[in-house]
Amino acid sequence: MKYTGIIILLVFCLALLLFASCMTEESETSPSYGIVIDENTDLTNTIYPQTWATGDGTANNPWSNDCIQKAYNACPVGGTIYLEEGYYLLPDQFVVAKAINIVGEGRDKSNIILNIINEDGILVCADNVTLKGFTIDGSSQNKSQSSYTSVININEHSHATIENIEVKNGGCYGLNLYDQNYTTIKNVYLHDNYRHGFHAGSYTAGLNTHNNFSYIHAYNNGADGIDVYCSDPNRESYNTFDNISCWNNGGHGINLTGQGGAVLSDSEGRGNGDHGLHLYSMRNLDVNDCSFTTNDDAGILMESGCAGINFHTVIAKNNMQNPVAGWGGIRITDSNNTVFTSCQAYDDQDIKTQTYGIVIAGSSTGLSLSNCELTPNKNGDIYNPYNVAITTTEKMLAKN
Secondary structure (H helix, E strand, C coil), X not given: CCCHHHHHHHHHHHHHXXXXXXXXXXXXXXXXXXXXXXXXXXXXXXXXXXXXXXXXXXXXXXXXXXXXXXXHHHCCCCCEEEECCEEEEECCCEEECCCCEEEECCCCCEEEXXXXXXXXCEEECCCCCEEEEEEEECCCCCCCHHHCXXXXXXXXXXXXXXXXXXXXXXXXXXXXXXXXXCCEEEEEEEECCCCCCEEEECCXXXXXXXXXXXXXXXXXXXXXXXXEECCXXXXXCCCEEEEEEEECCCCCCEEEXXXXXXXXXXXXXXXXXXXXXXXXXCECCEEEEEEEECCCCCCEEEECCCECCEXXXXXXXXXXXXXXXXXXXXXXXXXXXXXXXXXXXXXXXXXXXXXXXXXXXXXXXXXXXXXXXXXXXXXEEEECCXXXXXXXXXXXXXXX
């Protein structure tokens, strides 16, 4: 019993030493800057550009001294470059050639300003790269289609994650992906780029497959909101497009070319200079719960050998606001085995612009309509000058 007090004292001292050790370790590994950390952000091996930066991070005096490049040089594979809220100047093309994460505090919080004319801003040349939580501005880039410059370009690599970013004012494209597989693009804003907001594709068999594109907002771009292509429609791409919103673009809202086995769902194209949805040489595409309205030409254009396209609960309404030709709400040209189920193609404006619900042209075959609303329109429900056979499995509905 006489040693009981000594033992208790020793245990208490040991506990204090352990607590002090834990506090020291936490202090040594915590971020050096006053950053609000996203709970889903892995800050293992985190590098901060401010270590090398000049400037104060304001719009008029951004962090510079090539600080992002120097942070990259110090960042290990699998590590993170963390962009504190503020402005960063990127004076030269930034090549990402190793698997790292570049993470900011959010759109309009962490801002990268390019000072580059004839090159891409960020060029990703490695697999397993993550870009997340920042805005990047390509206002300095040469504005021309022939420049082919992109604000962000992911070239011939896969398993990228692009999430919660804003890409604007690009010289040609905002976000450009080429020859990529298993890439995730989610919650991105692409606007005021010279040509397409989002451009992705491949001419090589086996590439541009198994990609997931969701919650993409593309607007005020010079050409298409999004343009995604493959070279062989007989090859399954397994690409999914979900919650795509494209408006006020100079070309098509959504342009899909040469893919098999894709899915487009819960998406819209409105107020675009050409069509809301343009499908070219697509095969076995499912289009579900989408809306294409108030576009200058047709709401939907299918052409050049599209086959096996299934539309379910799709609206093509009040289109042909500035028509080049009488293409109606939906135009089908040289396409086969198209099925519309519970779809609507009508015009309910006081002064109607949409000539027909559906216009059929060329050597199209195998059109099926079920439970669809195709009136009223300016001239009628279906324009079928080539007498294409149409199967109607349920009574057609008129819009009151």
